[in-house]
Amino acid sequence: MLSKSQISLITSLQHKKYRWQHQLFIVEGYKSVTEFAQSHYETDIIYHLPEFAPKLLNLSKKINFQEISAAEMLKISCLKTPPGVLALVKIPLQSELNYNLLHKKFSLALDGVQDPGNLGTIIRTADWFGIGNIICSEDTVDAYNPKVVQATMGSLSRVNIHYTNLPDVLPHLNLPIFGALLNGQNIYNTNFGHEAILVMGNEGNGIRPETEHIINTPVTIPQAGKAESLNVAMATAIFCSEISRNTLK
Amino acid sequence: MLSKSQISLITSLQHKKYRWQHQLFIVEGYKSVTEFAQSHYETDIIYHLPEFAPKLLNLSKKINFQEISAAEMLKISCLKTPPGVLALVKIPLQSELNYNLLHKKFSLALDGVQDPGNLGTIIRTADWFGIGNIICSEDTVDAYNPKVVQATMGSLSRVNIHYTNLPDVLPHLNLPIFGALLNGQNIYNTNFGHEAILVMGNEGNGIRPETEHIINTPVTIPQAGKAESLNVAMATAIFCSEISRNTLK
Numbered sequence: 045m046l047s048k049s050q051i052s053l054i055t056s057l058q059h060k061k062y063r064w065q066h067q068l069f070i071v072e073g074y075k076s077v078t079e080f081a082q083s084h085y086e087t088d089i090i091y092h093l094p095e096f097a098p099k100l101l102n103l104s105k106k107i108n109f110q111e112i113s114a115a116e117m118l119k120i121s122c123l124k125t126p127p128g129v130l131a132l133v134k135i136p137l138q139s140e141l142n143y144n145l146l147h148k149k150f151s152l153a154l155d156g157v158q159d160p161g162n163l164g165t166i167i168r169t170a171d172w173f174g175i176g177n178i179i180c181s182e183d184t185v186d187a188y189n190p191k192v193v194q195a196t197m198g199s200l201s202r203v204n205i206h207y208t209n210l211p212d213v214l215p216h217l218n219l220p221i222f223g224a225l226l227n228g229q230n231i232y233n234t235n236f237g238h239e240a241i242l243v244m245g246n247e248g249n250g251i252r253p254e255t256e257h258i259i260n261t262p263v264t265i266p267q268a269g270k271a272e273s274l275n276v277a278m279a280t281a282i283f284c285s286e287i288s289r290n291t292l293k
Numbered sequence: 294m295l296s297k298s299q300i301s302l303i304t305s306l307q308h309k310k311y312r313w314q315h316q317l318f319i320v321e322g323y324k325s326v327t328e329f330a331q332s333h334y335e336t337d338i339i340y341h342l343p344e345f346a347p348k349l350l351n352l353s354k355k356i357n358f359q360e361i362s363a364a365e366m367l368k369i370s371c372l373k374t375p376p377g378v379l380a381l382v383k384i385p386l387q388s389e390l391n392y393n394l395l396h397k398k399f400s401l402a403l404d405g406v407q408d409p410g411n412l413g414t415i416i417r418t419a420d421w422f423g424i425g426n427i428i429c430s431e432d433t434v435d436a437y438n439p440k441v442v443q444a445t446m447g448s449l450s451r452v453n454i455h456y457t458n459l460p461d462v463l464p465h466l467n468l469p470i471f472g473a474l475l476n477g478q479n480i481y482n483t484n485f486g487h488e489a490i491l492v493m494g495n496e497g498n499g500i501r502p503e504t505e506h507i508i509n510t511p512v513t514i515p516q517a518g519k520a521e522s523l524n525v526a527m528a529t530a531i532f533c534s535e536i537s538r539n540t541l542k
Contacts, residue, residue, distance in 0.1 A: 161410070165524050174517035199520045232538045268423035268537055271448045274530070275414050281527035282534040288517055289481045 046091075046116045054120040054132065060186045067135045069188035073127040074099065076198040081107060083201035086134040093117060093128040100129070122190040135188055141179065141206050143218050148239050150287050151177040151219075152280065153210055154184045155255045156246035162277045163187060164195020166244075169277070171199035173284040179206045179214070179241070181255070211254040214241060221260045223251055224279055228262030236287045244280050295340075295365045303369040303381065309435045316384045318437035322376040323348065325447040330356060332450035335383040342366060342377040349378070371439040384437055390428065390455050392467050397488050399536050400426040400468075401529065402459055403433045404504045405495035411526045412436060413444020415493075418526070420448035422533040428455045428463070428490070430504070460503045463490060470509045472500055473528055477511030485536045493529050 054070065056062035063069050068088060071080050074096060081087045081103045089108040092100060097111060117126045139145065152170055157163050163185050170178060178187075185192060187205040196203075214221055222236065223243040236242075243259060245251035251259070265274065265282055274282075303319065305311035312318050317337060320329050323345060330336045330352045338357040341349060346360060366375045388394065401419060406412050412434050419427060427436075434441060436454040445452075463470055471485065472492040485491075492508060494500035500508070514523060514531055523531075 165527060168520050169523060169527050171518045171520035172514075172516055172523050174519075176518075197521070202519055265421075265534065266537075267421055268540070269420045269425075270423075270451055271417050271420035272446070274418060274421050277527065278414060278418050278530040281523070281530045285514065285531040285534065288515075291517070 046110075046112055046120070051116075051119055054130075057132070058122055058190060060189065063135065063186065063188050068132045069135055069193065070122060070190050071131045071133050071193055072121060072123060072129065072190070073194075074129045076193070076201075077129045077131045078103065079198035079201045080131060080133050085136065085201055088132040088134055090129065090131045091117065091120065092130070096129050123194070136204075138206060139204070141208060141213055141217065146177060146217060146219060146239070146241070149177065150175055150236070150239065151179060151241050152284075153179040153181075153214060153221075153241050153243040155181045155210055155243055155251045156249070157184050157244065157276060158247055160185050160189050160191035161195050162247065162275070164192045165277045166280050167192070167196040167203050167205075168199040169281045169284055170203050171196075173288045175203070175284060177204045177206065179208060179210065181210050182207055210243070211258050214243075215258050217241070221258060222263050223256065223259035223261070224264070224283065225251060225256065225259070225262035226264060228264040231263050231265055231283065231286050234261070234263050234286075236290075238291070242283055242287070244276055244283075247276055295359075295361055295369070300365075300368055303379075306381070307371055307439060309438065312384065312435065312437050317381045318384055318442065319371060319439050320380045320382050320442055321370060321372060321378065321439070322443075323378045325442070325450075326378045326380040327352065328447035328450045329380060329382050334385060334450055337381040337383055339378065339380045340366065340369065341379070345378050372443070385453075387455060388453070390457060390462055390466065395426060395466055395468060395488070395490070398426065399424055399485070399488065400428060400490045401533075402428040402430075402463060402470075402490050402492040404430045404459055404492055404500045405498070406433050406493065406525060407496055409434050409438050409440035410444050411496065411524070413441045414526045415529050416441070416445040416452050416454075417448040418530045418533055420445075420451050422537045424452070424533060426453045426455065428457060428459065430459050431456055459492070460507050463492075464507050466490070470507060471512050472505065472508035472510070473513070473532065474500060474505065474508070474511035475513060477513040480512050480514055480532065480535050483510070483512050483535075485539075487540070491532055491536070493525055493532075496525055 057070050087107045091112050220240040336356045340359050340361050469489040
């Protein structure tokens with residue numbers, strides 16, 4: 045049986061303030077939960093319906109499990125149709141951003157992305173292309189928001205998320221900084237090289253002026269039609285593909 | 294004042310059955326409404342709050358306007374925060390799909406895409422890259438669904454949508470048919486040419502066997518990381534970019 049205080053703790057994790065206070069976030073679904081349990085993340089506890097017990101047997105002995113009823117699951121789940129497995133996972137300590145961490149790698153930086161679905165699919169796309177680090181401005185939507193976690197389909201377990209002040213921190217990393225801006229260099233003629241950071245902006249306002257200031261190379265996806273803009277997640281997917289097309293050929 | 298029967302007609306258009314029965318769909322927001330009013334679509338009527346009257350003066354004299362109150366707008370809007378302008382637009386007659394229509398063009402075909410947000414962003418992305426025709430299987434989500442219309446941000450007014458039976462119709466168009474499949478040809482080594490159709494599949498199940506059967510060239514976005522799959526809208530964006538990169542260089 046779930047105690048009242050357990051229910052109250054778990055439901056509080058739907059709010060950013062309590063996630064960061066308890067350093068915990070919610071992961072739901074058998075596939076995502078097992079991916080986190082097998083990653084470098086520390087899983088605090090897994091709540092599951094009885095039928096999932098045999099499938100969860102292979103996971104680490106160090107993880108706590110608690111069997112609960114469907115009615116209890118409904119109380120703690122963030123989803124209308126709970127998938128039956130819900131884990132509380134520890135938010136990792138913010139590792140210090142330095143050149144060694146991002147050396148010989150391509151990383152993304154997000155300047156104020158607001159929509160949880162956009163951040164979630166950006167993380168999933170980064171994972172597809174083997175991009176292991178996403179540096180977010182402090183006002184970017186929280187990556188441990190249940191909607192973001194859900195949209196990453198487990199990819200959050202393999203992509204490191206760093207929250208920091210972009211204009212203060214990025215210039216000290218000694219990496220070329222590309223930025224998605226209007227009237228930049230045509231991406232199809234751009235050599236992105238093998239280590240750099242690509243900055244993507246907010247859904248409505250793009251990259252803010254302080255951040256634009258630190259970009260070395262503005263880059264643009266040429267437009268052939270009449271849409272006013274591309275969705276930020278779509279644009280990120282196109283950039284990631286363009287960055288990896290030379291290495292993946 | 295809106296009559297009860299007007300309110301009942303407009304709210305009924307949130308359902309596919311009534312949209313197709315009345316051949317009408319809802320467009321909301323000043324920008325989208327004016328884009329439709331200036332397109333080949335026929336706008337039946339525009340409902341607006343008093344403050345929008347001066348801004349709407351420049352639109353065609355043939356369009357009916359009706360000024361309504363904020364309380365009335367709330368009753369007919371599909372959005373929690375109604376933007377203040379709502380149009381009823383005619384669903385265009387389905388033009389016959391033939392070689393002349395798609396000649397020297399690149400077109401998309403969607404085999405069972407279910408999520409309104411995905412279809413909406415696919416239409417917006419197609420519009421960005423100047424792709425003017427999307428051929429949808431009959432079970433693809435309705436493009437005139439208010440959530441799809443909203444997500445296209447006006448792009449639906451510039452991209453033609455055709456609903457048809459893909460395996461029956463596509464082979465008769467005499468165009469090369471590419472399809473997004475696992476283990477296909479690497480897209481970075483593929484010459485997409487200047488006229489062809491690219492088939493994208495359903496979110497969970499991909500392209501169904503009957504449709505796979507008519508594909509000439511299976512193509513794949515190479516994976517560098519560990520995500521199991523890419524979201525269909527992201528994959529479509531990457532394909533559209535790859536298709537147009539040679540023409541837009």
